[in-house]
């Protein structure tokens with residue numbers, strides 16, 4: 124049972140119940156991308172508003188399991204105001220954490236609470252969906268990002 | 272064949288070695304039978320013995336082992352056909368229900384339909400009874416129509432059109448558990464001269480099926496859902512229909528004579544079994560059917576009905592649960608959603624308790640769309656499940672409630 128508490132930490136349950144930045148980004152030059160996890164049917168849309176190299180605002184809409192909702196919510200909180208290079212660094216460190224459980228010298232802050240996911244291989248894609256979708260939005264990729 | 276035994280779920284459990292395993296240090300509670308059923312010792316032994324003592328290719332050698340393998344393979348065919356109330360030559364081995372449906376779509380329906388014709392299915396089909404028909408429609412210009420579903424998960428009125436040329440429908444729904452009145456639908460189709468296919472993948476594990484009583488022209492099923500191995504299944508076809516049906520795939524086994532110009536095809540069922548078949552699979556499926564045949568299937572079905580009602584009550588008693596699919600006549604499947612907890616989270620939490628269920632769309636996305644849910648959690652039962660299994664499911668769901676209150 125301790126494993127389950129590792130996975131479903133309070134922060135995750137809280138972000139699932141009250142996701143932050145869960146809205147359409149309603150500004151003229153906002154970009155968005157859709158993400159889909161065919162295995163569980165989770166769907167996300169991630170919206171980004173940029174000022175040159177800086178991510179000024181980021182939000183998401185969609186439905187999915189607690190892990191994917193919380194991951195999207197936490198991601199939006201963590202990334203506002205960062206540059207593309209900083210986002211890239213966080214993304215790599217985060218994906219490493221949830222797939223292998225390994226930490227790096229990059230400070231993931233609150234995102235660390237998703238570390239328990241690596242013990243649940245079937246759920247890793249739930250945690251990474253938002254990040255793949257963010258990537259597509261930043262790159263203006265019109266294809267649906269999938270976890271496959 | 273063995274004698275019919277009186278049915279006792281705890282006794283039959285002992286026939287299935289995997290049911291005694293532990294998951295995460297807890298006894299396995301296997302409630303994912305609609306995805307695939309577990310295999311009794313008799314099936315495991317039949318496959319093992321085949322490879323150890325009889326392995327050879329079929330229909331090809333004059334030597335001792337080839338004769339043995341052929342006898343085993345054809346013997347399985349004969350017993351399986353008899354179990355379904357069909358003739359030996361009406362039982363075609365395929366890799367499973369999906370292959371059986373594709374075979375009928377390409378070899379029977381495709382040459383017989385064109386623009387203006389309609390293929391009729393229902394809104395509760397598995398993707399494997401939707402996509403093959405969409406392909407035929409793309410290839411021929413025919414159109415596809417689906418009978419709608421009521422809020423409780425039953426078929427709306429089954430209406431034929433003047434241009435309906437083929438009917439394909441599911442016997443027992445894997446997503447809702449609904450058992451459809453297939454015999455009466457087939458009878459009405461037959462009055463209109465419309466051939467029928469029944470997708471029996473979920474029907475075979477829950478009771479005896481007699482294709483003559485169903486009155487269908489084709490009956491598709493999968494071995495692995497009926498306690499047999501994966502990669503084997505069958506298509507039972509009416510001999511008068513098979514006789515006029517051309518081949519689907521070409522190769523060895525399915526021919527009578529080949530010249531470089533032209534080939535003559537073998538008679539059914541060989542005409543539809545190109546290439547070296549899954550011999551060990553057929554032997555294993557034969558053993559699974561023997562196993563079913565020796566059970567008191569009526570008593571097993573009564574036990575399953577009781578269990579499904581018990582589990583449904585237990586699950587519905589949990590706050591926030593909505594059951595998807597409450598048809599009057601159901602078998603084996605309890606699909607549900609829980610407010611505030613996504614099916615995937617439910618699946619992970621139950622797994623930690625040793626309880627295996629399936630979560631997702633169950634290869635029935637139109638059903639999910641109809642009931643406006645992205646996915647469901649599905650517990651599916653076999654005759655070896657017990658009330659203790661249902662209790663473990665309910666206890667696990669209470670745990671979900673605690674976490675996701």
Ligand SMILES: Cc1ncc(COP(=O)(O)O)c(C=O)c1O
Pocket residue numbers: 305306366367368369370397399400441443444445470472473493634
């Ligand atoms: C109702 C139904 N039809 C067809 C199939 C396809 O069976 P298979 O994948 O074994 O070919 C399934 C399997 O889930 C099913 O439940």
